[in-house]
Amino acid sequence: DTKVKRLDTAVDKLRIKRKDSNTLKVTENVFDDATLKSLYTLSNKGIVEALGGSISTGKEANVFLGEGEEHDIAIKIYRISSSTFRSMEDYILGDPRFTNIRHNKRDIIFAWTKKEFRNLIRANEAGIRVPVPIITERNILIMEFMGKNEKPFPALKDIKLELEDGQLIFETIIDDMHKLYTKANLVHGDLSEYNILIDTNDLTPIMIDMGQSVTLEHPRADIFLKRDIENILRYFKRFKIDETPESVYKRIKNT
Numbered sequence: 001d002t003k004v005k006r007l008d009t010a011v012d013k014l015r016i017k018r019k020d021s022n023t024l025k026v027t028e029n030v031f032d033d034a035t036l037k038s039l040y041t042l043s044n045k046g047i048v049e050a051l052g053g054s055i056s057t058g059k060e061a062n063v064f065l066g067e068g069e070e071h072d073i074a075i076k077i078y079r080i081s082s083s084t085f086r087s088m089e090d091y092i093l094g095d096p097r098f099t100n101i102r103h104n105k106r107d108i109i110f111a112w113t114k115k116e117f118r119n120l121i122r123a124n125e126a127g128i129r130v131p132v133p134i135i136t137e138r139n140i141l142i143m144e145f146m147g148k149n150e151k152p153f154p155a156l157k158d159i160k161l162e163l164e165d166g167q168l169i170f171e172t173i174i175d176d177m178h179k180l181y182t183k184a185n186l187v188h189g190d191l192s193e194y195n196i197l198i199d200t201n202d203l204t205p206i207m208i209d210m211g212q213s214v215t216l217e218h219p220r221a222d223i224f225l226k227r228d229i230e231n232i233l234r235y236f237k238r239f240k241i242d243e244t245p246e247s248v249y250k251r252i253k254n255t
């Protein structure tokens, strides 16, 4: 039928590697008509030259490797059919940057995608290592690919570190949380060993996944900050860190 034909055309146009049956299987349930249209737009603009393999299938989004104009890119596609949009609403409604959003699923997800884009810009401008965002198109966020030879950098949870390296990485993360708070005026909101990648060239931590990050005006900003701190301290316990939630909280707020 026409839907299958359209998918075929999109697949050809974006040069999805057809022999990679895994990719195709994932793409078939991510790529509803609206998403296909957005991919066409990005392809026509020359931003996405080819769609590569699947990097991740999460609760709300899929991430793909892609070929950009000059560099590899990461393509994060929020699923319109995502069932968690109700909780997205809580994070959007407390944000003064998004006051005119209609309360339907699609618009909430488009706003969410833009929110992640803007949060990454602010974090990048504050001097934190994050994927540099390139553009959004409806439910698709295009950003710098953080990896080497088409392989994404490992998450903090998946890398084995020497004591000293772990301690250095901890210090950088607290510095980054401080910059995020004082310069970008944001709280990450889902910070843990899952949302920090480690650049294997120089062991720099890279913060990712900022869709849920909130500005300091958000009524729950402080609760989210405390939760982020707890997560980080829990993970770094094994590196014999001499800090408490209170001491880290003070460092981040600079008080």
Ligand code: ADP
Pocket (backbone or CB within 6 Å): 055, 056, 057, 058, 059, 060, 061, 062, 063, 074, 076, 131, 143, 144, 145, 146, 147, 152, 153, 155, 194, 195, 208, 209, 210
């Ligand atoms: P989710 O909401 O599904 O957790 P994330 O933004 O955390 O989405 O991305 C999921 C996974 O995709 C990450 O753990 C990482 O492996 C990969 N990923 C995300 N963004 C990038 C990127 N810019 N470069 C390389 N890999 C990425």
Ligand code: MN
Pocket (backbone or CB within 6 Å): 194, 195, 209
């Ligand atoms: Mn994540």
